[in-house]
Amino acid sequence: MMKYDTPHTEESLAAIAEMPKLELHLHHEGAAPPSFIRGLAKEKGLNLDGVFRSDGSYAFSGFEHFLSVYEAATTVLKTPEDYHRLTVALLEESASNGVIYTESFLSPDFCGGGDLGAWREYLAAIREAAELCERDIGITLRGIVTCVRHFGPDKAKKAARCAAETAGDFITGYGMGGDENRGSLKDFAYSFDMAREAGLQLTVHAGEWRGPREVAEAVDDLRVSRIGHGVRAAEDPALMDRLAENGICLEVCPGSNVALGVYHRLEAHPIETLRDRGVPITVSTDDPPFFHTTMRDEYVSLARTFGWQAEDFARLNATALAHAFCDEVTRDAIAKRLEAQ
Template sequence: MSRPLASLPKAHLHLHFTGSMRHTTLIELARAQGLHLPDALEEDWPPQLRATDERGWFRFQRLYDIARSVLRRPEDIYRLVREAAEDEAAEGSRWLEIQVDPSGFAPRFGGLTATLELMLDAVDQASKATGVGMATVVAANRTRHPLDARVLARLATQYADRGVVGFGLSNDERRGEARDFEHAFRIARRAGLLSVPHGGELLGPRSVAQCVDDLGADRVGHGVRAAEDERLMQRLADRQICCEVCPTSNVGLGVAERAADVPVRRLFDAGVPIALGADDPLLFGARLLPQYQLAREVYGFRDAELAELARQSVRSSAAPESTKKELLRGVDEWLAG
């Protein structure tokens, strides 16, 4: 009999702020504000997406921007984070690193610093209320000028001891070379923040290599295209650079045709650390637990391997050492139970 995956202690390292919103919350906030949502976010949810061309990515971003527009008041921010933490707790996630780009909210909440402080306070309150350890990754937008990334990196370093644990780079990796953002990541790394850029999702293994070589990546968001290059996989394995693999997202955006095509098993067998992630459940219709269910039912992971997946997520996190030890002990107990 298989052990219940919801009781397997795990860390969630790839979850975007707006994309973590519950669909029911999106609908409720939109109606309260008299906002009309497109069918793709209401009757036809989750939307049918394919972002392997620029038109598809534009549509994905448009839906994301519409969803962000319902977050208008500080209480909306607190609600989103609290509900995200509650959902994590229900799925056995005991540590969450939520990725935020305060730029998209700054005009609404008094500027970059005020916005980040609001988000950090919401994370702190949600963590205390749910018992889920939580931290924040500040992410720059790859489609904006690298100088904007430097501003965000400097902002992130000011809160390195107040809840910010990493610096990321998100959005369409076809727009902007990783090396263009090297200065921003150097600022963040000097302050002790983890380097966690996106790469190897819409572009191939070279994108992952650039994240490692140019940005000093400790983890790579997605990174699945690394499976196309044996030598690159060996580098990731040797250096224990984690890939934050999000199978449902990969299918939703057309990176893979079917869940079975996402190379989770190939990466795992090559020794590449993996942290399964949900990316944007609001747009892909699945949170963290279904990713572990895919590992069991589609990729053929036995319970001992599922336990190792959970361990890899914990080891690759920025959680305090005491938290890591507690979670790893819980994984062992799950496997022995």
């Protein structure tokens, strides 16, 4: 892509912030506004000591603590109705930041404990909320069923069964989040094979904490078409070339990476290195309220730090649309909305 020497004005940054956006890496529970979780806890009389700071934001230090706080916050989400309300809240927040299409990670472990019958009930509530939001505020949601790595391969098989049994025009993908430092990716190959056989598209969190080898193993052992984060691939030029040649898309979350200390500042983030090497990249928020970010913030921060212009963000959207886990009817409809801007 072109390099730009023209500094941004406040007007040009504002225009970039208002661009329509596509987001491919968003955790459903991780997108819950703190006020929503606190309010739900109050309604249910539940104690969430340690989950929030004095200013009301989520309280954590480091990746493992973040995971424990995340899971503690989900304990207030106990019914399909809770997930209906959560879905509306997160989609309203995303839409307010210009997102017109988003994919979120949905875990059967949190939605019914991996039981297929319960999962169907939770999913019906989530989908109903998504359809209401698409009608009323113009944001389209698709779901990626996600197992949790540190819950182990056996629970991953249950999640994959839930995914396979509900695959269709709304549940379009399967992936894995959780603690990247637990186990090996090949331990989860069976669940990914189940999802693939059901026609689901595949992604996996890799190359955030472990190095480039983990990214290569994601491709070799799980045969995914997208990788969540994947930023450590920038340490291996041959791997970057392989990702570029095979069109493996990275769901890059710069604000998340900085907030968790993968990189200490945005200037040190390798997103531009990956992009300039030809690796397909997209930009997402991951768990936005945890990391004090929004899609607007991500766009503006990248513009300020790397001098990216509207053309660069338009290409990001084009890449996200090309690699989105949706059917062609949906892809065409989103493309028309982007063209109309």
